[in-house]
Amino acid sequence: MTNTTQTNSAKAGRGPLAGTKIGVVTGDKRDKTRTVKVNYQVRHPKYGKFLKRHTSFHVHDPKNSSKLGDRVEIVNCRPVSKTKQWRLVRVVEAGVEQ
Numbered sequence: 001m002t003n004t005t006q007t008n009s010a011k012a013g014r015g016p017l018a019g020t021k022i023g024v025v026t027g028d029k030r031d032k033t034r035t036v037k038v039n040y041q042v043r044h045p046k047y048g049k050f051l052k053r054h055t056s057f058h059v060h061d062p063k064n065s066s067k068l069g070d071r072v073e074i075v076n077c078r079p080v081s082k083t084k085q086w087r088l089v090r091v092v093e094a095g096v097e098q
Contacts, residue, residue, distance in 0.1 A: 020075045022092060026056065033084060034059045036074055061088040069095025076078045 027035030036059045039051045042059070058079045066072050071093040074086045 010072075019049060020073050020089060021073055022023060022073050023057070025066050025068055025070045025095070031080065032062055032064060033059060033064055034061045034072070034088065036072060036086070038074075052054075057086045058083045059086045059088050060084050066091050071095075085087075 021036075023036040023038035023039045025034050026037045029052055036057050038057065039052065039054045042053055057073050057074060058081075060077070066088060070085050070091050072091050073089040075089050076085060078085045079085050080087070
């Protein structure tokens, strides 16, 4: 019962599902594959200052719905290929048209 409530509330726009990440598409040259850069901050263990870090993921996009610069939500899934273990959930915000 709890899982159904959480899933429905997440679909209603109340926030991302657990295990999802939001990032920016940095590469869209390949068919059905996007490169997504996810930014995050970590605290330095000694000095306590927050440091900016990022990770790039290869994401499966079967409909080629995302473009360069879009903010997208991705979720972990079974391996699709050697480097793709994430799939596109939705396009959160469209990028700037060029």
